[in-house]
Amino acid sequence: MKQDYSEGVEKMKLTQEQIENIQIDYGLVYINYGETEERQLAPTRGGGTFTVTKNIREIEYDGRKGKTKGMQVVDEINAMLSVPLLDTSMENLALAMPWATYSDGKLSAESGNLGVIQDSAYLSNVTLFAKVIGGRYKKITLYNAMTENDFSLAAAPKAEGVVTLEVHAHWDAEDDTADLYDIEDVGTISADTTGPTVTTDPDDAETNVEVSTSLVATFNEDIRQGDIRNDNFTLIKASDGTEVSGTLTYSAATKTATFDPTSNLDANTDYIWIIANVRDLAGNKMAKKVVNFKTA
Numbered sequence: 001m002k003q004d005y006s007e008g009v010e011k012m013k014l015t016q017e018q019i020e021n022i023q024i025d026y027g028l029v030y031i032n033y034g035e036t037e038e039r040q041l042a043p044t045r046g047g048g049t050f051t052v053t054k055n056i057r058e059i060e061y062d063g064r065k066g067k068t069k070g071m072q073v074v075d076e077i078n079a080m081l082s083v084p085l086l087d088t089s090m091e092n093l094a095l096a097m098p099w100a101t102y103s104d105g106k107l108s109a110e111s112g113n114l115g116v117i118q119d120s121a122y123l124s125n126v127t128l129f130a131k132v133i134g135g136r137y138k139k140i141t142l143y144n145a146m147t148e149n150d151f152s153l154a155a156a157p158k159a160e161g162v163v164t165l166e167v168h169a170h171w172d173a174e175d176d177t178a179d180l181y182d183i184e185d186v187g188t189i190s191a192d193t194t195g196p197t198v199t200t201d202p203d204d205a206e207t208n209v210e211v212s213t214s215l216v217a218t219f220n221e222d223i224r225q226g227d228i229r230n231d232n233f234t235l236i237k238a239s240d241g242t243e244v245s246g247t248l249t250y251s252a253a254t255k256t257a258t259f260d261p262t263s264n265l266d267a268n269t270d271y272i273w274i275i276a277n278v279r280d281l282a283g284n285k286m287a288k289k290v291v292n293f294k295t296a
Helices: 016-020 090-096
Strands: 028-031 039-041 049-058 072-085 101-103 106-108 123-131 137-147 163-168 181-186 198-201 206-209 215-219 233-237 246-251 256-261 270-275 289-295
Touching (some): 072 137, 198 270, 198 289, 233 256
Antiparallel strands (some): 049 072, 123 137, 137 181, 233 270, 246 256
């Protein structure tokens, strides 16, 4: 005869609150969340994994029987977020190798990269939003964040390359009150959905522009350096649409693109400078900018 062991056993009863707090899905990851340089890291494969490690030292003393309350010291706390990323943009490769030099759309390992890592390599924060059944999010923020794992990108048949970022939070040596990470419940995600804006020199409708001038576009936020291409910054003669050749450079420090024509512009001539298809780091596209000007 089969014994019924269920008799007298209390069955698990879940409250609505417990159900609503079950974490589901892959989560959303942002860098510099809440800052002007905010952008989402996507698409990912496997979401994001948040890990906290600590080093607890046991105070040894004669007669100690084992772990003892009041006789333990936390020597170290570390936090890390692992993000398997499918987007292999140059900006994301620069995130994966923050000690390298990223300039004019090119990432390089140089001898000057050796030595103490500069403060500019650290992100203000990396933030994971993990959704729960109730519709809210666990917002997990790592401060002074930087990728520290070795870089690897495999190109294989019938497969996609994945760049894994192991982003570590860092204590601030100059601020003992600063948090390493924090976790909180939030109801919404306030993501950046606004495209960049640009001011130009010369300005629209400007006259008497020097024929030897360089054209300068200054953006209000960081933009994707891969969008700094001559076909996105087109200078033409207004009369016949002839395209003017030149060299385009970009300064990330000043958020400025400069177009230097190969030779002087024609005197007393109308020109049109068209700037289009430029995106910020969040992927928001700037409205097309058309600048009409006339040389002296």
